[in-house]
Amino acid sequence: MEEKIKVGVSSCLLGNQVRYDGGHKRDRYITDVLAGYFQFIPVCPEVECGLPVPRETMHLSGNPEVPRLITTKSGIDHTEKMQQFCNNKASILRQENLCAFIFKKDSPSSGLHRVKVYGRSGQAQKKGRGLFAAAVVNHFPLLPVEEEGRLHDATLRENFIERIYCYNRWLLFTENSPDYKKLIQFHRQHKLQLMAHSPKHLSAMGKLVAAGKNMATDKLLEQYQLYLMEAMALKATTKKNINVLYHIMGHFKNFLTGDEKAELLEIIENYNRSIVPLVVPLTLISHYVRKYDISYLQDQAYLEPHPAELMLRNHV
Numbered sequence: 001m002e003e004k005i006k007v008g009v010s011s012c013l014l015g016n017q018v019r020y021d022g023g024h025k026r027d028r029y030i031t032d033v034l035a036g037y038f039q040f041i042p043v044c045p046e047v048e049c050g051l052p053v054p055r056e057t058m059h060l061s062g063n064p065e066v067p068r069l070i071t072t073k074s075g076i077d078h079t080e081k082m083q084q085f086c087n088n089k090a091s092i093l094r095q096e097n098l099c100a101f102i103f104k105k106d107s108p109s110s111g112l113h114r115v116k117v118y119g120r121s122g123q124a125q126k127k128g129r130g131l132f133a134a135a136v137v138n139h140f141p142l143l144p145v146e147e148e149g150r151l152h153d154a155t156l157r158e159n160f161i162e163r164i165y166c167y168n169r170w171l172l173f174t175e176n177s178p179d180y181k182k183l184i185q186f187h188r189q190h191k192l193q194l195m196a197h198s199p200k201h202l203s204a205m206g207k208l209v210a211a212g213k214n215m216a217t218d219k220l221l222e223q224y225q226l227y228l229m230e231a232m233a234l235k236a237t238t239k240k241n242i243n244v245l246y247h248i249m250g251h252f253k254n255f256l257t258g259d260e261k262a263e264l265l266e267i268i269e270n271y272n273r274s275i276v277p278l279v280v281p282l283t284l285i286s287h288y289v290r291k292y293d294i295s296y297l298q299d300q301a302y303l304e305p306h307p308a309e310l311m312l313r314n315h316v
Contacts, residue, residue: 004038007040009101009102010043010102012026014026018046018053020054020055030102045085045130048089058108060116079131087135094139098140099171101140109131110133112146113147142226144160154315158313159236162312165305178221180212183220190228190302193232194228194232197236198234201228201231238271241278245285246268249264251297252289264285267281274316282313
């Protein structure tokens with residue numbers, strides 16, 4: 001059995017009773033589905049920085065760019081305590097080789113997007129980011145990160161988990177004595193996946209790899225990783241997927257019978273019209289790849305970017 005991918009997660013989302021009121025916010029998609037594929041590393045910033053359970057509620061206050069973490073009734077400022085924890089925890093997490101982090105939305109410590117920040121008037125602006133979430137993003141700028149609420153959107157969920165598996169493949173690649181020739185092979189295997197996310201990045205990465213023979217390996221890999229994760233952060237749209245599907249078809253169009261070609265074109269068009277999900281044309285394409293032994297396509301990450309059991313490409 002392959003070793004599970006390590007993913008950081010807000011502890012309360014696993015059902016741990018660490019919230020201010022002694023409760024939890026268990027997310028069943030995380031615990032019942034994703035736990036079968038990921039090894040979760042739970043973090044509760046409040047508890048781990050020394051605050052008790054239960055505890056007084058807190059909120060962000062002041063400048064949304066550099067907010068303070070203040071208790072709502074007593075007005076105690078826990079900013080320095082939290083920031084010290086964040087810096088120490090970031091060093092510990094670096095040793096874990098995480099491939100992603102899932103945060104608790106709206107949390108003054110862990111919220112990733114649109115966290116309330118209260119001004120002097122008492123009015124809140126949804127312009128903040130939790131102190132711990134901000135620290136993780138700052139220390140690991142290329143790490144895939146998301147909030148649990150957004151995982152219930154099929155498109156965002158697919159993109160996030162695809163990024164996790166891509167990041168994991170990159171980490172495994174870099175741990176296996178990477179060199180220029182191996183990078184060429186990695187890039188070849190990910191061309192179609194990159195095309196589906198960002199043709200612009202694919203072009204830039206192709207030029208980088210072509211010039212990479214004359215670059216220092218560490219600089220080449222650093223720039224490639226930056227392009228890779230920037231590209232994967234962009235969603236694969238129907239239009240871009242259609243482009244990839246036709247590109248794939250070009251590799252075996254001369255092998256297909258007239259009926260096979262007509263069937264594939266019809267299914268691709270049905271996907272374009274949102275009648276069938278992406279998994280339908282890809283299933284037929286995978287069949288033709290095996291049937292006609294198209295070696296270039298057999299190890300393309302695009303055809304199997306994550307376990308099929310997650311059914312991430314089954315939505316329309």
